[in-house]
Amino acid sequence: MWDRIRYASIVPPVAVREAVIALRPVVLALCLAVAAGCGSGSSPEVGDGPDGTPEPVLVAGRAVFIDRCASCHDDDGSGTGNGPRLNRGRLAQAYPDPDDATAIVLMGRNRMPAFGGQLTGGEIDAVLRYIGEILQ
Ligand code: HEC
Numbered sequence: 168m169w170d171r172i173r174y175a176s177i178v179p180p181v182a183v184r185e186a187v188i189a190l191r192p193v194v195l196a197l198c199l200a201v202a203a204g205c206g207s208g209s210s211p212e213v214g215d216g217p218d219g220t221p222e223p224v225l226v227a228g229r230a231v232f233i234d235r236c237a238s239c240h241d242d243d244g245s246g247t248g249n250g251p252r253l254n255r256g257r258l259a260q261a262y263p264d265p266d267d268a269t270a271i272v273l274m275g276r277n278r279m280p281a282f283g284g285q286l287t288g289g290e291i292d293a294v295l296r297y298i299g300e301i302l303q
Pocket residue numbers: 231232235236237238239240249250251252253257258261268271272276277278279280282294295
C-alpha cells in the first residue's frame with residue numbers, strides 16, 4: 168500500500184520531466200519557425216529556373232534581402248514608413264543603369280544605410296537581382 172502511494176507520487180514528476188526533455192527539440196524547432204515567420208520570412212520564394220531548380224544567386228539574394236533590407240523595404244519590397252517601394256519594376260524604371268542602384272546600396276543615401284562595408288559585391292549584385300527579377 169505505502170509502496171504504491173510512493174510509486175504513484177514519484178512517477179508523474181519523472182514522466183513529466185522526461186516528456187519535457189524529449190520535447191525540447193520540438194519546442195526549439197517551433198520557436199525557430201515562429202521567429203522566422205514573424206518579420207521577414209515571407210519574401211517571395213525564387214521559382215525554378217530553366218534547369219528545374221531555383222537559381223542559386225537569386226536564392227542568396229533573397230536571403231540577403233530578408234536579412235538586411237526587408238525591415239525597411241518590407242517583405243515584398245512594397246515599402247514601409249522607413250524605406251520606399253522597390254518592387255513592381257521600380258528599380259529598372261528609376262535606374263536604367265544597374266550600377267546606379269548598386270552605388271546607392273554601397274554608399275547609402277539619406278536615411279538609406281551604406282552596405283559597402285557589410286555586404287560583398289556578390290551579395291549586393293545578388294540582392295539587386297532578386298529585387299529586380301523576383302519582387303516584380
Ligand atoms: C534602415 C532602413 C533601410 C534599410 C535597412 C535598407 N534601406 Fe534601402 N532605402 C531606405 C531609404 C530611407 C531609402 C530612400 C533614400 C532617399 O531618400 O534617398 C532607400 C532607398 C533605396 C534604394 C533606392 C530606391 C529608389 O526608389 O530610388 C534602393 C535601390 C535600396 N534602398 C535598396 C536597399 C537594399 C538592397 C537594402 C538591403 C541590402 C536596403 N535598401 C536596406 C532605407 C533602408
